[in-house]
Amino acid sequence: MSEESTGDSSSAFEQAQGHPNNLPDDVRSWLEGLLRPDERVDASLCADLLRDGSYGERWAFLTPQRLLVVAPVDGQGAEVELELATDQITGCRIRDFVSSGTLEVTIPEQGLELVRFTRGFRAEAASMCFSLEQIARGNAQNKNGEAAAARQAPPRFDASAGRCPKCGRVLPRRSQTCLNCLQRGKLVVRLFSYIYPYRWLAVVGLAGTLALAALRLVPTYLTKYLIDDVIGGNDLNRLLVVIVALIAVALGTAAIGVGRTYVMQLVGNHLMYDLRTQVFDHLQLLTLSYYNRHQTGHIMARVTSDIVRLQTFIAEGLQDIIVNVVTMVLICGLLFWLDPRLAVIALVPIPLITVGAYWFGRRIHHLYHKIWRRMSRISAVLADTIPGIRVVKSFAQEPRESRRFEASSADLFDQELRATRLGSLFFPSIGFLTSLGSTLVLGLGGYLMLTQPDGRLTLGSLVAFLGYLVQFYQPVTNLGQINHRLQNAATSAERVFEVLDATPEVPEAPGATVLPGIKGEVEFREVRFGYEPGRYALDGVSFHVKPGEMIGLVGPSGAGKSTLVHLICRFYDVDSGAILIDGHDIRELSLRSLREQIGVVLQEPFLFHGTVAANIAYAKPEASPEEIVAAARAANAHDFIMALLDGYDTVIGERGQTMSGGERQRISIARAILRDPCILILDEATASVDTETEVQIQKAIERLVENRTTFAIAHRLSTLRKAHRLIVLEQGELAEIGAHDELIASGGLYSRLCHMQSELSKIRAW
Amino acid sequence: MNPKRSSPPLELSPYREEILSPERVRLRRDQFRHLRLLVDSEREFADVRVAAAYPISQRANFVGFLGERGREVALIRDPERLDPESRLLLEEELARVYFTPCITRIYRVEETFGASRWEVETDRGFTIFELADREQIRTLADGRILIQDVEGTRFEIPDPGALDPASQAVLDSET
Numbered sequence: 005m006s007e008e009s010t011g012d013s014s015s016a017f018e019q020a021q022g023h024p025n026n027l028p029d030d031v032r033s034w035l036e037g038l039l040r041p042d043e044r045v046d047a048s049l050c051a052d053l054l055r056d057g058s059y060g061e062r063w064a065f066l067t068p069q070r071l072l073v074v075a076p077v078d079g080q081g082a083e084v085e086l087e088l089a090t091d092q093i094t095g096c097r098i099r100d101f102v103s104s105g106t107l108e109v110t111i112p113e114q115g116l117e118l119v120r121f122t123r124g125f126r127a128e129a130a131s132m133c134f135s136l137e138q139i140a141r142g143n144a145q146n147k148n149g150e151a152a153a154a155r156q157a158p159p160r161f162d163a164s165a166g167r168c169p170k171c172g173r174v175l176p177r178r179s180q181t182c183l184n185c186l187q188r189g190k191l192v193v194r195l196f197s198y199i200y201p202y203r204w205l206a207v208v209g210l211a212g213t214l215a216l217a218a219l220r221l222v223p224t225y226l227t228k229y230l231i232d233d234v235i236g237g238n239d240l241n242r243l244l245v246v247i248v249a250l251i252a253v254a255l256g257t258a259a260i261g262v263g264r265t266y267v268m269q270l271v272g273n274h275l276m277y278d279l280r281t282q283v284f285d286h287l288q289l290l291t292l293s294y295y296n297r298h299q300t301g302h303i304m305a306r307v308t309s310d311i312v313r314l315q316t317f318i319a320e321g322l323q324d325i326i327v328n329v330v331t332m333v334l335i336c337g338l339l340f341w342l343d344p345r346l347a348v349i350a351l352v353p354i355p356l357i358t359v360g361a362y363w364f365g366r367r368i369h370h371l372y373h374k375i376w377r378r379m380s381r382i383s384a385v386l387a388d389t390i391p392g393i394r395v396v397k398s399f400a401q402e403p404r405e406s407r408r409f410e411a412s413s414a415d416l417f418d419q420e421l422r423a424t425r426l427g428s429l430f431f432p433s434i435g436f437l438t439s440l441g442s443t444l445v446l447g448l449g450g451y452l453m454l455t456q457p458d459g460r461l462t463l464g465s466l467v468a469f470l471g472y473l474v475q476f477y478q479p480v481t482n483l484g485q486i487n488h489r490l491q492n493a494a495t496s497a498e499r500v501f502e503v504l505d506a507t508p509e510v511p512e513a514p515g516a517t518v519l520p521g522i523k524g525e526v527e528f529r530e531v532r533f534g535y536e537p538g539r540y541a542l543d544g545v546s547f548h549v550k551p552g553e554m555i556g557l558v559g560p561s562g563a564g565k566s567t568l569v570h571l572i573c574r575f576y577d578v579d580s581g582a583i584l585i586d587g588h589d590i591r592e593l594s595l596r597s598l599r600e601q602i603g604v605v606l607q608e609p610f611l612f613h614g615t616v617a618a619n620i621a622y623a624k625p626e627a628s629p630e631e632i633v634a635a636a637r638a639a640n641a642h643d644f645i646m647a648l649l650d651g652y653d654t655v656i657g658e659r660g661q662t663m664s665g666g667e668r669q670r671i672s673i674a675r676a677i678l679r680d681p682c683i684l685i686l687d688e689a690t691a692s693v694d695t696e697t698e699v700q701i702q703k704a705i706e707r708l709v710e711n712r713t714t715f716a717i718a719h720r721l722s723t724l725r726k727a728h729r730l731i732v733l734e735q736g737e738l739a740e741i742g743a744h745d746e747l748i749a750s751g752g753l754y755s756r757l758c759h760m761q762s763e764l765s766k767i768r769a770w
Numbered sequence: 771m772n773p774k775r776s777s778p779p780l781e782l783s784p785y786r787e788e789i790l791s792p793e794r795v796r797l798r799r800d801q802f803r804h805l806r807l808l809v810d811s812e813r814e815f816a817d818v819r820v821a822a823a824y825p826i827s828q829r830a831n832f833v834g835f836l837g838e839r840g841r842e843v844a845l846i847r848d849p850e851r852l853d854p855e856s857r858l859l860l861e862e863e864l865a866r867v868y869f870t871p872c873i874t875r876i877y878r879v880e881e882t883f884g885a886s887r888w889e890v891e892t893d894r895g896f897t898i899f900e901l902a903d904r905e906q907i908r909t910l911a912d913g914r915i916l917i918q919d920v921e922g923t924r925f926e927i928p929d930p931g932a933l934d935p936a937s938q939a940v941l942d943s944e945t
Contacts, residue, residue, distance in 0.1 A: 057869055059895035102825070103923040104869040108803060115802035120866075124921035370943050377904060 031063065034082040038074065043067045049132040051119035053104060062119045064107070066090070066135055071109070073118055086116070091143055096136035098129055105129060109136060195497055198278060199318070202271045209271060212264030213323050217330045219260065221338065222253045224471035228342075232464030272319030279311050283503050310496040317493035325486060328479035335476040342465050342472075345452070346445050350473055353441040354480060357434060361484020364430045368485075371423045378416040385409050438477040442470055512595055519597040522586045523551040524682040524713035526572065530581035533571060541567040543736040544581070549729075551682075554714040556724030558754060559733035565717045568733070569685045572715065573602055585683070603681030605705075607688035609672030611663070616645055617652040619671055623679040631678060639674035639704040641667070666697030673704050684709060686716040689723075698723075721761050730754060783843035785809055789832070790846045797856035805863060807835045807844060815843045820863045826916070829868060833860065870924045871897065873917075876937040879944060886944070888917075892925065899923065907945055915945070 027035065027048060035045070047066040054060040062085070063074045071093065073086035088111060095110040107118045107129050121129055199206050226246055234242045339347040389396060389405050396405050449466040452459060526549040534540040542564045549555055557565040570576055571583060574590050583590050590598055603623075611619050620635055621627040627635075632652065636642040644667055648654040656663065663671075669689060676684065686705060706726060709716075718724050730747060732740035732754045740752050747754040796808040804817040815837050823832035823845065830849060837843040846852075849860055871892035880887045887900045899919035901907070908916045915927040927933065930941060 053869075053894075057865060057894055059871075059892075059897050101867045101869060104866070106866070110802055113801060115800075115804065117803060122869075122921065122923040124923065126921075373904075374943075374945075 031076070034076065034080065035065065035074075038065075038072065038082065038084060039067065040069075043069065047132050047135045049107070049119065049125075049128050051107075051121035051125055051129070053120035053122060055117065055120065057120070064119055064132060066132065066139075071118075071136070086118070088116075090139050091146075093136060093140050093143060095140045096133050098126070098133050100126070107133060110140075194501060195314075195318070198275050199271065201278075202274050205267055205271050205274075209264055209267040209323075210326065212260050212267065213327055214330060216257060216260050216264060217327050218334065219253055219257050220331070220475070221334060221472070223250055224468050224475070225338075226250055226253070227471060228462075228464035228468035230464070231467055232462045236462075236464070268319045268323060272315040275318060276311050276315040279314065279500060283311070283500060286504050310499045313496040314493065314500060317489070317496070321489050321493060324482065325489075328482050328486075332476065332479045332483070335472050338472055339469065339476065342469050343449075343461055346449055346461075346466075346469055349444050349448050350441055350469075350476070352444060353437040353477075357437050357477060357480050358484050360430070360434060360437070361481045364426070365485035367426055368423065368430075371419065371426060375416065375419045375423060378412065378419055382409070382412045382416060385412050434477075434481055438474070441477065442473055445469060445473060513592050516594040517588065517592055517597075519585070519588065519593045519601060522601055522682050524601075525549065525551045525584075525586050526683065526713055527584040527587075528568075528581070529584065531571065531578050531583060532580045533567060533576065533578050535567075540579075540736050542571070542733075545733075545736075545738045546581075547731060547738065547741055549713055551713055552711050553729065554709050554716065554727045556721075556727035556730040557715055557717045557733065558721065558724070558730050558757065559739070562735075563733040564736045565733055566687060567736075568731075569604075569687060569715055569717065572683065572685065573604065574598055601682045602685060603676035603679045603683070604685045604687065605669070605672055605676050605689045609668045611656050611668055611671060614656065615650075615652065616648070616654050616656060616671065619656060620652075620674045620678055622675055627678055632674075635674040635678040636671075638677050638707050639670045640700045641670035641674050641704075644670075664697075666694070666701065669697075669701055670704060673701065673708060677704075677708055682712060684712045684714040686714065686718075688717050688719065721758055782841065783815070783837065784813070785844040786842060788845075790844050792846050792849055792851040792856075795844065795846055795856070796853060797859045799859060805835075805859070809844055818843060820860065820867060822864065822868065825868050826910070827912075829864065833864070870926050873925050873927045873933075875934060876940045879940050890925070899925065904944060909945060915941070 027045075039045070045065050045067055049064040051062045051064070052059060054062065061076050063072075063076070063082075065072045065074065067090075069090060071086075071088040071090055072084055074082045075085045076082045088109070092111040093109055094112060097108055099106050099108065104120060104122050105126055106120045109116055109118055119129070226249055230243070230246050233239070234246055336347075339350060385405075385408055389409070396402060446466075449461060449469065452461050453463070453466065528545050528547050531542055531545045532540055533542045545564075545568070557568060559565055571578060572590075574583075574595065577591065585593070585598070585601075612622065617629070617632050618625075620632050620641075624631075629652075633642060636645055636652075645652055645654070673689070689701065689705065702723065705716075709726070714727075716724060716727060724730065725744070727744070729741060729743055731738065732747070732752070734753060740747055740750065740754055742750070748758060749755075790809065794810050796811075798806050798808070800806055800816075802817075805820070807815045807818045809815075815835065818835040818837050819840075821834045821836050821842075822829045823834055832845060832847050833849050834842050834845045849857065852860060871894040873890045873892050875891040877889040877891065879889075885900065885902055886904075887898065889898050890896070899917075899921075901917070902920050906918050906920075908918075910916060913930065915930055917925040917927070919925070927941070930938065933941065
């Protein structure tokens with residue numbers, strides 16, 4: 005690490021990352037006073053709680069000789085609160101609590117609390133703890149006279165994923181890009197890039213919109229003409245002309261209106277279609293971790309409702325804005341042209357209307373959000389109660405559920421009422437302001453006409469003026485609320501683009517090799533992987549599996565069995581170490597060619613809406629009917645399929661709810677058999693079925709595992725009796741590996757589990 | 771390939787079937803800062819972790835002590851009847867484990883696209899926290915409000931009605 009400062013370009017967020025060369029300037033200045041000459045800081049940690057649990061800053065610094073805990077003193081300087089020689093350190097641990105944590109070190113015969121911190125500081129603390137543990141290990145080795153292992157740099161403990169990597173601001177939920185860092189202009193440009201293919205349509209629509217805005221102004225002007233020149237001039241011929249012109253304008257307005265609406269909807273729908281398709285295609289590419297982070301409902305909402313909101317904005321909102329602005333400017337010009345004195349008077353209520361509309365927009369926006377949240381609470385009650393109606397009824401809890409619903413409903417009612425009150429206050433107030441404007445104009449206009457009968461102001465002008473005035477106040481009111489419409493659309497646009505911008509997290513290496521037909525040799529080399537920073541789900545696991553070998557994965561829940569098979573499929577990338585298939589690092593293979601070699605049978609088989617045959621042939625759509633039948637036979641599924649009225653053409657309902665668990669499982673095994681993979685993964689494939697079905701599935705599986713490298717996870721160890729070797733995992737570490745007999749003989753965890761299960765089996769046959 | 775030896779079988783605590791009365795247990799902290807639980811003056815469990823059974827609704831009433839691999843070794847009720855030393859120690863530990871600043875005043879809430887940044891005064895001092903959305907604010911049946919920020923730190927508003935009007939107005943528009 006270089007000694008030079010990172011300069012001003014590093015944000016406060018980067019500075020908080022605990023890297024010694026990222027220290028804030030004030031810390032740097034008092035730190036120099038505390039260090040001995042030539043003493044350098046290897047690691048630093050900023051914590052935000054004092055020992056008594058109140059907020060306050062504490063710093064911990066690790067130098068080659070010392071561990072310091074420092075309390076900054078108000079203003080300048082700092083005091084050393086605790087000082088330890090590093091060679092005293094024998095251990096270190098983080099204790100995680102609900103909202104906070106503490107970092108503790110042990111020295112011979114004593115434990116000390118170094119610092120307390122709230123959760124935001126955990127990643128830094130984990131990094132410091134890593135360094136301290138290494139020192140402790142080194143100290144222990146020194147004591148035993150061993151050569152100390154070289155120190156490693158702490159692994160990157162990512163700060164929480166919910167923050168913008170650039171500015172450190174919190175990202176809105178279900179969002180991965182920071183709206184603050186994103187230039188608003190870029191968003192618009194990007195949105196326009198989707199309109200671009202339909203630009204001529206959009207131009208036609210816009211022209212229609214503008215024409216419409218202009219046409220709407222004509223009748224009022226014709227009225228002036230009618231009053232001043234036709235009626236005033238007693239000219240019947242011209243009356244006819246005016247009437248015909250009015251009809252023509254009305255016809256034109258209607259015709260353009262129809263065309264414009266159609267064209268703009270066309271553009272909007274095209275756009276929506278393009279985005280929807282693109283978003284869906286992209287979603288297929290994203291990794292499982294993306295799906296872990298986002299709830300299915302929210303992902304679905306982006307494909308549907310957010311895109312609809314965008315369409316509405318483009319087809320209607322954008323136009324509204326343009327029409328409003330154009331109308332306002334045109335009318336404003338007309339008003340001044342008709343009579344500048346009246347126009348000035350007419351503008352008097354405008355500031356009030358604008359401010360009022362802005363205020364109203366903000367309040368109603370808030371209220372709508374509140375209403376929306378209450379509605380989703382009501383749907384939550386529904387989603388809870390209706391699927392659980394059997395439970396509700398069997399415990400006779402209907403009245404309670406009714407009360408619960410009533411409470412949410414009453415809450416919604418209150419908020420709706422508030423919105424109604426606000427609306428009923430606002431619109432009449434605006435009405436009052438506009439009539440006030442009209443009245444002022446009428447008053448001054450009347451006065452001018454009475455006192456200056458030969459003046460410029462004619463009766464027709466006054467009438468036209470009043471007509472325009474009504475048309476003028478409307479866009480002003482609309483524009484006052486525009487900010488919120490823009491915000492909503494921007495949020496939707498952002499959510500949609502954010503899906504498109506989410507990069508697949510297991511990127512394909514440039515020039516990834518295509519895995520040829522493989523033998524199925526699998527090797528784990530010191531594999532480390534964690535879903536959360538600092539907590540490994542797999543911690544340094546190494547083993548080697550020969551082609552065609554069946555491996556049983558055993559261990560308590562949470563030991564890392566499923567994680568291990570996910571890593572083989574490369575749903576996630578390892579944090580360190582490597583996984584090799586036939587000697588190739590799986591990160592260097594193309595994902596498609598890797599996954600084509602792997603077949604997976606899950607505990608909860610997922611069947612798609614479609615026929616039985618289509619489900620079996622899911623991974624090999626070109627399979628012949630003979631192949632499908634053969635696969636179903638091998639999976640022990642043929643008999644029950646033939647018993648169905650429509651045989652292989654039976655349509656399976658959504659998620660296969662119409663079939664029993666065992667039937668669904670056998671269909672998914674047939675799917676795996678048809679795929680003919682070299683590596684087979686059975687993740688608790690028989691956990692959710694009865695004993696008889698299990699026997700049938702077991703037979704199907706035995707046929708399936710022949711000559712394939714198989715990883716089988718099972719809690720019922722009987723399922724694994726055919727396994728060549730067993731891998732026993734415990735808390736992310738490899739506890740035991742070996743054949744059944746060896747492990748029984750060694751008397752470890754596996755033999756204990758076996759013993760417990762055979763005790764159980766005395767009661768329940770398996 | 772040198773797998774670590776699996777851990778020896780875990781011997782379960784004999785007190786797992788009952789809820790102990792506090793008179794039967796004593797707590798102390800050893801020099802390594804680990805809590806030790808002594809039951810009936812005969813069994814001592816080292817390095818226990820305290821866990822309230824109802825940390826939100828009645829934190830102080832049922833307290834469990836978790837031992838090796840997170841298995842509970844004992845559960846007690848009414849810990850206020852513990853001997854004074856143990857009680858003090860337990861309270862200190864509970865305060866640590868369930869550290870939850872109580873918000874006493876809301877200065878301002880700044881919102882951008884659904885995410886919000888709160889500047890508040892708490893009984894532990896001034897702090898700033900951030901929420902990704904309003905679903906992180908939970909109103910409990912008894913009227914208390916629990917807030918969990920993006921980092922997972924919890925805040926509580928024990929009685930929203932007792933806040934000053936300005937804070938209440940801010941809170942009202944956020945819930």
